[in-house]
């Protein structure tokens with residue numbers, strides 16, 4: 531069994547700073563790390579962690595340094611990709627151990643965690659809120675997939691390739707979602723697609739298979755599905771996803787695990 535934890539949208543800030551002047555994102559991450567550390571003996575072994583973008587709030591070196599320091603207690607392989615709040619060059623240097631491909635261009639990578647191949651895609655458009663996969667990234671993706679026929683693949687990126695119904699977030703979409711979904715669809719093997727950006731858990735059942743948005747461990751975009759709903763966030767309990775792949779039956783499954791104070795467990 532391969533098990534992969536998905537964290538998303540951590541939005542790390544420097545010490546004595548709050549995201550949006552409200553959210554102590556470091557505190558939320560520290561809680562999540564502590565919770566995951568306690569949980570590992572019950573869910574392990576876990577093969578690695580994928581962080582689906584917005585690792586930092588402003589893409590500054592000090593923010594990446596603080597993020598890495600807070601993640602240290604979880605000694606698991608890490609696979610990261612940028613979100614619209616990240617800085618490509620600063621992030622490349624901060625995670626120089628990750629084998630970025632193609633070098634010196636986008637922050638795409640192919641990381642094998644257990645039996646699963648994670649194809650982590652860079653859809654960052656510097657200075658913009660929307661996402662875009664460049665033609666070079668899509669060509670690289672197709673090239674990698676040509677060598678993975680029949681293999682289990684997780685496609686990971688920041689922007690969801692589907693409409694969420696949250697208007698102000700759908701206004702900053704992945705511009706070439708259809709191209710990605712077609713490539714995913716063409717892959718002959720077990721697969722799922724994971725992303726972030728919305729800060730709350732959501733699943734879309736696409737013809738190419740499940741596409742899941744992982745929640746943030748900190749703030750969540752309000753679930754306002756009204757037309758012209760306000761751009762707001764809540765501090766409802768955050769969480770993360772635990773993806774499992776059973777190679778005996780070639781099936782993925784996922785748990786949503788909330789993080790935060792709660793009572794229990796109690797015997798049934």
Ligand SMILES: [Fe+2]
Pocket residue numbers: 539541583584613615727728729
């Ligand atoms: Fe975010």
